Amino acid sequence: MTHDHSPHDHKARCEAALEQLFDFLDGELDDSLEAELKVHVERCKPCFDRADFERRFLEVIATARAEERCPKALKDRVIATLRAQGLQA
Amino acid sequence: MMTDIPEAEARPAPPQEFADAAIGAMDDVYRFARSLTRDPSDAEDVVQDTYLRAFRSWHTFQPGTDIRRWLFTIARNVFLRSRERGQREVTLDDEASAVAEASQAQEAWVRGGLDPILDRADLGPAIIEALAALPETFKTVVTLVDLEDQPYEAAAEVLGIPVGTVRSRLFRGRKLLQERLAQHARDAGLIPAVPSRSPA
Numbered sequence: 001m002t003h004d005h006s007p008h009d010h011k012a013r014c015e016a017a018l019e020q021l022f023d024f025l026d027g028e029l030d031d032s033l034e035a036e037l038k039v040h041v042e043r044c045k046p047c048f049d050r051a052d053f054e055r056r057f058l059e060v061i062a063t064a065r066a067e068e069r070c071p072k073a074l075k076d077r078v079i080a081t082l083r084a085q086g087l088q089a
Numbered sequence: 090m091m092t093d094i095p096e097a098e099a100r101p102a103p104p105q106e107f108a109d110a111a112i113g114a115m116d117d118v119y120r121f122a123r124s125l126t127r128d129p130s131d132a133e134d135v136v137q138d139t140y141l142r143a144f145r146s147w148h149t150f151q152p153g154t155d156i157r158r159w160l161f162t163i164a165r166n167v168f169l170r171s172r173e174r175g176q177r178e179v180t181l182d183d184e185a186s187a188v189a190e191a192s193q194a195q196e197a198w199v200r201g202g203l204d205p206i207l208d209r210a211d212l213g214p215a216i217i218e219a220l221a222a223l224p225e226t227f228k229t230v231v232t233l234v235d236l237e238d239q240p241y242e243a244a245a246e247v248l249g250i251p252v253g254t255v256r257s258r259l260f261r262g263r264k265l266l267q268e269r270l271a272q273h274a275r276d277a278g279l280i281p282a283v284p285s286r287s288p289a
Contacts, residue, residue, distance in 0.1 A: 022260060026234065028241055053200055056207045057267060058235060064216035065236045070119035074133050078140045079112065085144055086102040 013040055017047050025055055103147035107156075111143055114157045117237055121161050124232035125168045125225065135171065139164040158239065161247040165229075195268075202271025205280050212270070215277075219269040227262030230255055235263075 017040050023029050024037045041051045079087070103111075115136065122135040142163050143150075150159050206212065220228060233244040234255070241259075245252045274280050 022263070023256070026241070053204060053207075057203065057263070060207050060212055061216060061231075061235045061263075061266070062238070064213050064220065065120070067213035067217045068116075068120050068123065070115045070136065071133075074119070074136060075112075075115055078115065078137055081137065082108075082112075082140060082144050085141070087108055087144060088102060088105065 010044070014044060014047055017041060017044070018050065021047075021051060021054060025051065025058060103144055107147055107150065108144075110156050111140070111147075111160065114160055115140075117157050118160050118164055120236055121229070121232055122164055122168070123221070124228040125165065127225075131171075135164055135168050138167040138171070142167060155243070157237065158243050158247060161233065161237070161239075165247055165249070199264075199267045199271045202274045202280060203267055206270075206274045209279070215270060215273045216266075219266050219273065222269060223262055223265055227258050227265060230258040231262040231266065234259055 017024075017037055020029060020033070020037060024034060024041075027034075029037065041047045102108075118139055119132065119136050122132040122139070123129065126132045126135060139160060143160055150156065220231065223231065229248060230244055233239045233247060234241065239247070241252050241255045244259075245255045248255070250258075
């Protein structure tokens, strides 16, 4: 993926990169594929922009984790139930 | 929705370390339970049953492994049992969903709506709302991978589906989420409205 010999090659590499983009961003690719894709994304503006957008989107989604927590009343109820089962806490 | 849980047998209580780790993961288990169920009270039942089962079978937990993954798996089993037993899980056609990739016009519409608002600090509630509106099939995978930071393989194990299915559901779930957030951005006037939208 390091040399794009023709516009057709380049387009094919972009398609392959976009297909594997989430695997890439999620750290699910093996080292060699990840390195190849990284090189392509760094050199290809449209793929870089797309990767940057998806990465920012995933970062924002991850922040929603803090928005939803187990209600305290439920936590208290669960712990009370477990104490009745012998939990020492 | 409480499931039938056998009465406690005379088993030793779990070690404090285990109890602390499990109870410390209750926010995570709750979020996952919310992704499984439509109703918050059903999610609470799933959490309660999950912890009862976990504490009664704590000796089956393998030390050194991820306790959250173990609890998620129990939660999913609790949820499945709480449904009509033997009822087939509602699934969408994953392959069809996976190939239903956004057109270029859709992609541009979504990015045009989302890009300007991704740096806003107040998107959390909109994300939770958009996530809650996703079909369960996608919501569970997105929750496990994107919120709970589980690898694809772990999500596959928890949900009892192949890794390839995790991948396709994740892709479709994220795209649906993007579409809904882009729509939210336009509806809320966070970005200028455009005359037409592509996604159906």
